[in-house]
Amino acid sequence: MKLKFPVLWKSGFSPKGFLFVFLMSIFVFSAPAFTESQTQQSKQDSASDSAVRFSVPTLSDSVTAKEVHETGSETQVDTTGSAANPDTVSNETASARTKPAEEHKFGHYRNDIKRGERFFRGLLPQNINHQACVSCHNLKPTDTLNWNPSAIAIAEKYLNKDFASFKSVVMNPGVGMMAKVHQGFEFEDGDVKAIKVYLDDLAISGPTPLKPSINHLLLFIFLGLLITWALLELIFFRKIKYRFIPVLVLLIAFGFQLKMLVEEGIKLGRSEGYAPDQPIKFSHKVHAGENGIDCKYCHHTVEQSKSAGIPAMNLCMNCHVLIREGTNSGKFEISKIINAVETKDPVEWVRLHNLPDHVFFSHAIHVGVAKLDCQKCHGQVEEMDVMEQHADLSMGWCVNCHRDTEVQFTENGYYETFEKMHEEMGIDDLKKVTAEDVGANDCMRCHY
Known part of the structure; x- marks a missing residue:
């Protein structure tokens, strides 16, 4: 291939070599990011395995442990209270119990956890004639409010409770919406124990982290390759008869790259539409919309203070001392308020609107002096089940x-x-x- 620039040719410049160096540089710069993501995933898997392997057996009555005596012999100890009836647990887990003590010592066997997960997801039993657990209790965050408690919330609540308490809630929930949904459940004790094992492991190891999307990065690299090809074609290759084609490709690819850079740069420090999951499923639509509670009743410092304030749980108890069961959420969410008041443990709300440290903002000026409505900045709060950031601030x-x-x-x-x-x-x-x-x-x- 002849070049149009003999000076570059004599100096040893090669278009193929340039392209090879460019591609290698892309690989060198993208490899650390890929390696880091793989390392983080490996650490997560390792942590999950460790949590399963070394989880303390007293966390659940469904745990089967092995006790090693001073003589070195191993004795099977059943902490479920079902030693007299070994058929209460499926034969699928029998092979797992014969494993050596050094493998998954003092913890749930992996087969028990997998079996419990299959029951939770509705894959077992095969002739299931009712809704699966996961159809109501989501494993991953959702865009809309799911009034039912999530799987991780249930797991954390019943982690330190015995099997009998867990079974009574699942099989005999009493009255209300939960009793209606759980009606017709056909689970044996071994099946419920397997679900408890899976939820215990979920509470210890945590939910599976969402993998970051690299679509924008791949698109940016692809546009960079198009720009490189267009430049090489215009300067060196000159194989295409119509010169406007590489020029058009160059302009379009560069324009899209510039657009991506500007948009991502603007997003830095801004979080419009941010709607995190909160520790308690509080709905402004129910409280401010349907029940007509004034915003200032809960955020009572909004006219005098820099911050609108987060209401204390004792303020919530003004109503919930009598209202112990919600129309949508039942008793699960309201019980968190009661538990926080009784144990004096603060509820760790997730901050939604967060300005940079170099910016001063006072609610007292905007609400107390200017008499602005909350909707001016926060949007139609009375219509939001899940509170989100309305403006980019x-x-x-x-x-x-x-x-x-x-x-x-x-x-x-x-x-x-x-x-x-x-x-x-x-x-x-x-x-x-x-x-x-x-x-x-x-x-x-x-x-x-």
């Missing part, structure tokens, strides 16, 4: 809001010192006053 969003929002200027003690503006409004020289007019967009108002 960017600087541009705040500045535009200050320019457009009219403040309650008259009959407001906070603005009494603006005498000149009051005089102008008195003679109709000033029709309205926006937040920008009273200095809301001054840099030192938010950054000092």
Whole structure:
């Protein structure tokens, strides 16, 4: 292949060599990221295996342990209380129990956990005639609110409770929605024990982490390859008759790459639409919408404080001292409130709106002084089952809001010192006053 530039040719430049170096550089830079993700996954798998292997048998009555005597002989110890009836557990787990003591010592056997997972997912028994556990109790986060407790929530609640307590809840839930759903359950004791084993392991090892998506990275690399090909074609190869084709490919690929860089750069520090799972499934739609509770009843410091405040559990008990079962969630979620009050353990809510440290914001100014409604910044909260961040909270969003929002200027003690503006409004020289007019967009108002 002849080159059009003899200087580059004489200097030893080779287009094939350049392309090879470029591809190798992509491999070198992407390999550490791939290796790191594989290492993290390996650590997670290792941690899961360790949690299963060394889980303490006293965590569940369904655990079968092996006790090694000082003489070195091994004696089978059944902590389920079913030693007199060995047929209560399926024969599938019998082979697992014959394993040496050094394998999965003091822990659930892997076969027991897998069997319990199959029961939970509805894969067993084969002639199942009722809903599977996973159809109500999700294993992964969902976009919409699932009023039923998640699998991990159930696992954590019953981790330190005995098998009898777990069985009574599953097989004899009492009254309400749960009793209606669980009606017709046909599980033997061994099957319920297997489910308990699986949930115990889930509580110890935690849910399976979601793998990060690399689609954008692959697309970015592909566009980079297109740009490289277009440049090589324009400068060296010159095989395509119509020169506008590589030029068009270059412009389109570069434009998409630039668009991706700008969008990802803007997203840094912003989390519009962020809706994390909370420790208690609290619905603003139920409380603020259907029941008409005023926002300021729960967030009672919003007019005087920088922060709107998170209500204490004792405030929740003003209503839930009588209301112990929800229409949608039953007793499970409300029991978390009661437990927090009785044990004095604080509920660790996940923060939703989080501004950078160099930004000052006060609810007292916006709600107490400006008399803004909560929906102005937080959206239609009374329609949200799952609370999410409505706006991106960017600087541009705040500045535009200050320019457009009219403040309650008259009959407001906070603005009494603006005498000149009051005089102008008195003679109709000033029709309205926006937040920008009273200095809301001054840099030192938010950054000092």
